[in-house]
């Protein structure tokens with residue numbers, strides 16, 4: 001039953017394919033939800049596919065900013081149609097897909113502060129508020145040269161990872177700005193402010209340009225995490241001949257406090273939708289930092305986010321950066337960090353394999369995929385003497401490892417020896433299981449340094465694995481996650497389906513407004529979070545024999561990646 005009194009809090013997730021909104025009460029119960037699917041609702045107007053445009057020739061991927069503005073009004077309209085009492089919403093926060101950049105004009109800042117309630121956001125902003133109509137998307141792979149400069153600037157990719165939490169990556173905003181500046185110098189100079197997607201969405205609700213938040217800023221290769229300030233040498237190479245000061249002005253400040261209020265909601269939303277004029281706009285963050293806020297994550301618990309991207313997330317007090325993964329500041333708690341692995345070939349790569357199978361005759365488009373993936377034995381081995389099947393499925397150039405698009409199929413013996421490229425053709429049934437196994441084997445390989453034995457006699461693995469995102473609804477996928485990754489307490493789905501990220505944003509809004517002096521996010525949410533209501537166990541997790549079988553081929557999996565990477569050099 002929707003709550004009939006008391007404050008409500010609104011969380012957003014502006015992701016690659018959708019804008020999602022969720023409304024909760026102080027006790028964290030969900031009362032209203034709505035979403036806009038860019039392909040289903042707006043592709044006829046914006047011509048996007050899976051939320052973006054692609055320029056193959058330059059490996060560019062980008063999204064129309066105007067589409068996001070239109071989606072904000074549309075998702076609020078849909079919440080209104082569900083009779084959401086906007087006048088009771090006392091806090092708003094949320095998240096945006098990470099690394100994307102938005103280029104505002106000076107006039108955009110002025111327009112933001114004087115929006116008329118009789119016209120929509122897209123009518124008032126799309127023409128004049130942006131120096132560039134597009135936002136480079138995290139799937140972009142056009143910045144290899146710029147990444148080489150970033151990796152070299154501090155001496156090595158290790159030094160860059162140590163300073164900023166990551167080595168240089170195509171999608172990271174610093175290399176993106178560096179290329180943007182070279183490719184569009186006049187547009188760059190006409191740019192008054194550069195925001196991330198998260199601070200773009202916060203700015204729309206705030207009615208002025210919002211600062212970066214302390215976590216999402218770590219996805220730029222520009223923020224010195226240890227020093228807690230912009231890295232001057234890295235700003236310098238991004239800024240080019242226009243100089244560091246002009247870029248500093250465009251970037252603005254970084255807000256250290258993930259909570260509190262950046263100001264009251266823009267009058268546009270009060271007048272047009274009836275929001276409470278005192279509704280606080282809290283900092284918005286990246287989609288992955290927001291996802292780890294969707295539950296009080298304990299050390300050694302892990303989240304696998306099965307969205308367009310596949311990400312593996314853990315919260316840790318230890319800053320142990322390495323070029324093979326990512327570290328970000330925690331979005332609400334100083335002294336904690338978010339460990340992240342991120343893969344470009346996530347949901348869409350799984351969809352492509354699904355679509356090679358016979359079409360499902362039921363309402364579930366994944367029914368056939370699930371059947372064959374579940375009925376195919378681990379590693380495709382009908383007997384232990386059969387060769388184990390290992391594959392890599394990258395319809396897009398991959399991030400981890402940094403390799404060209406392609407599909408590779410190898411086999412090895414059960415003990416991991418005898419790795420060789422597979423000579424016989426594999427069936428789509430083989431591929432259905434192998435793509436999920438390969439994605440989870442990569443998570444296991446790269447998270448080894450972050451996990452230890454959760455209890456006496458158990459091998460190093462996460463204690464609990466929470467699955468979120470669209471793919472978390474899939475029982476075949478969650479079973480393979482348990483088989484490969486383990487989880488001594490099992491695999492759990494956050495029972496908000498694909499909405500964990502928006503839910504994390506809503507929880508952040510509750511904490512931002514209701515926290516007592518010095519009360520941490522973990523304390524406040526931990527006291528109110530109802531685990532039984534919020535999660536459902538979807539798999540047993542650790543099974544000794546099958547977990548051990550995957551462990552025996554982990555070295556072969558890594559060797560396969562090395563062979564493919566070696567082919568990368570030959571291919572260049």
Ligand SMILES: Nc1ncnc2c1ncn2[C@@H]1O[C@H](COP(=O)(O)OP(=O)(O)O)[C@@H](O)[C@H]1O
Pocket residue numbers: 015016017018306307308309346347348350351366468469470471472473474498
């Ligand atoms: N039942 C399912 N099985 C597997 N994948 C699914 C299922 N339902 C949705 N998905 C996948 O989830 C992805 C979208 O998840 P979502 O978390 O909403 O993504 P994002 O946040 O990146 O927009 C799509 O790529 C879709 O293929």
Ligand SMILES: O=C(CO)[C@@H](O)[C@H](O)COP(=O)(O)O
Pocket residue numbers: 015016017096097098099138171219286287288307308309310311342
């Ligand atoms: O690039 C990353 C993280 O580094 C991606 O996780 C993006 O942040 C977008 O993810 P989706 O929410 O669209 O899957």
